[in-house]
Amino acid sequence: MKNELKQIMLQSTFKRRMGDFICNFTAVVLGIILTFAGSDWIEARKTDNEVKKALFLVKNEMLINREYIKDMMVDEVFQQRGALYLLQYKDSLSKASPDSLEKYCNFDLAPQGFLYTNDAMEMFKTSSLMPAIKDKELTTQIIKTYKDMNAAFVTFDDFTDTKIEYIRRLTEQAEALDFFDKNGSYSPAELWNILFRFPGGVQALRIIADMHNHPEQIYGRYLKQIDETVAAIDEIYK
Numbered sequence: 001m002k003n004e005l006k007q008i009m010l011q012s013t014f015k016r017r018m019g020d021f022i023c024n025f026t027a028v029v030l031g032i033i034l035t036f037a038g039s040d041w042i043e044a045r046k047t048d049n050e051v052k053k054a055l056f057l058v059k060n061e062m063l064i065n066r067e068y069i070k071d072m073m074v075d076e077v078f079q080q081r082g083a084l085y086l087l088q089y090k091d092s093l094s095k096a097s098p099d100s101l102e103k104y105c106n107f108d109l110a111p112q113g114f115l116y117t118n119d120a121m122e123m124f125k126t127s128s129l130m131p132a133i134k135d136k137e138l139t140t141q142i143i144k145t146y147k148d149m150n151a152a153f154v155t156f157d158d159f160t161d162t163k164i165e166y167i168r169r170l171t172e173q174a175e176a177l178d179f180f181d182k183n184g185s186y187s188p189a190e191l192w193n194i195l196f197r198f199p200g201g202v203q204a205l206r207i208i209a210d211m212h213n214h215p216e217q218i219y220g221r222y223l224k225q226i227d228e229t230v231a232a233i234d235e236i237y238k
Contacts, residue, residue, distance in 0.1 A: 047132050051129050051237070058142065059233050061118065062149070062229065064117060066226045069149065071114065072153075073219035075156075076212065080215065081104065082105070083208035084209050086192060090192075094189065096189070098187075101189055105188035114153065116153040121146050145229040155212070159212060162207060163207070170200045175194065
């Protein structure tokens, strides 16, 4: 009888100790899990904030490029209109408006100061944060937008380089140089009366007028792409 009671007491003590051990073990395991879960959440939160900051810089860089692309569009449209206006009156410059000739006659031979920038994007790519963007379609969209922005600058550079080359050839004609040497000042009509004497005069203006058909549409597509990508970044990372 005593042995049976002793056995029961020992079993009861063992069960209590076992129960305490299981409870303590469970508490320890849950604590470890919660610690790792909390650590993962904190790390994910930190990464998300870093991505948000990086995308803020990328977005601002896109907007800077957007302003340049808009200015390039305005500049090319203006020069195209000027070339078309001069061609319209190439045989009768005396009938052209003096104000319009003054406005359109000068084609700047200095390269424009439009510089494509992608520093923020390059830093973002090398920081290993890009894979952490929530929406993978946004990643693709950003990459495409930078590719299109670069294409916009290449488009304008091609236009500018071609224009400069043709106008330089024209103004370096012997008769044109002689005119510049003898005349310290001259009206736009006098200048183009000289330049239209050469086949290159009409050719240069046609190149400027026809190189890009509807530049508003060409550059407008690039501007639209930037606007859509900026809106997508704002939507996902408010």
